[in-house]
Amino acid sequence: xxxxxxxxxxxxxxxxxxxxxxxxxxxxxxxxxxxxxxxxxxxxxxxxxxxxxxxxxxxxxxxxxxxxxxxxxxxxxxxxxxxxxxxxxxxxxxxxxxxx
Numbered sequence: 001x002x003x004x005x006x007x008x009x010x011x012x013x014x015x016x017x018x019x020x021x022x023x024x025x026x027x028x029x030x031x032x033x034x035x036x037x038x039x040x041x042x043x044x045x046x047x048x049x050x051x052x053x054x055x056x057x058x059x060x061x062x063x064x065x066x067x068x069x070x071x072x073x074x075x076x077x078x079x080x081x082x083x084x085x086x087x088x089x090x091x092x093x094x095x096x097x098x099x100x
Contacts, residue, residue, distance in 0.1 A: 017073035025080030026063030030056040032087035039094040 037052035038045075067076040 014073045018067050018076050021076045021080055022064040022067035026060045029063045029080055029084045030060035032084050033059040035091045036087050
């Protein structure tokens, strides 16, 4: 019988971390990009929302590709969370500016 060599636990955790960064971080990034575009695009509100929602699929795709193209899981998380923080700041700024 052949013995099966299993993958190290560190490798499995790195792949799991990348997958979580892609799924959860990508969703966060795509939703924040959609919110920012809907708030900041200088077109009619309905058109801005539709354009933002359609563009969110591109942001999600790019986040997933980024997470699995990085050299490390740390860089994948960093590359998803930093733009998400910037987009959250921009969304908060738009909300703060629109308050009466």
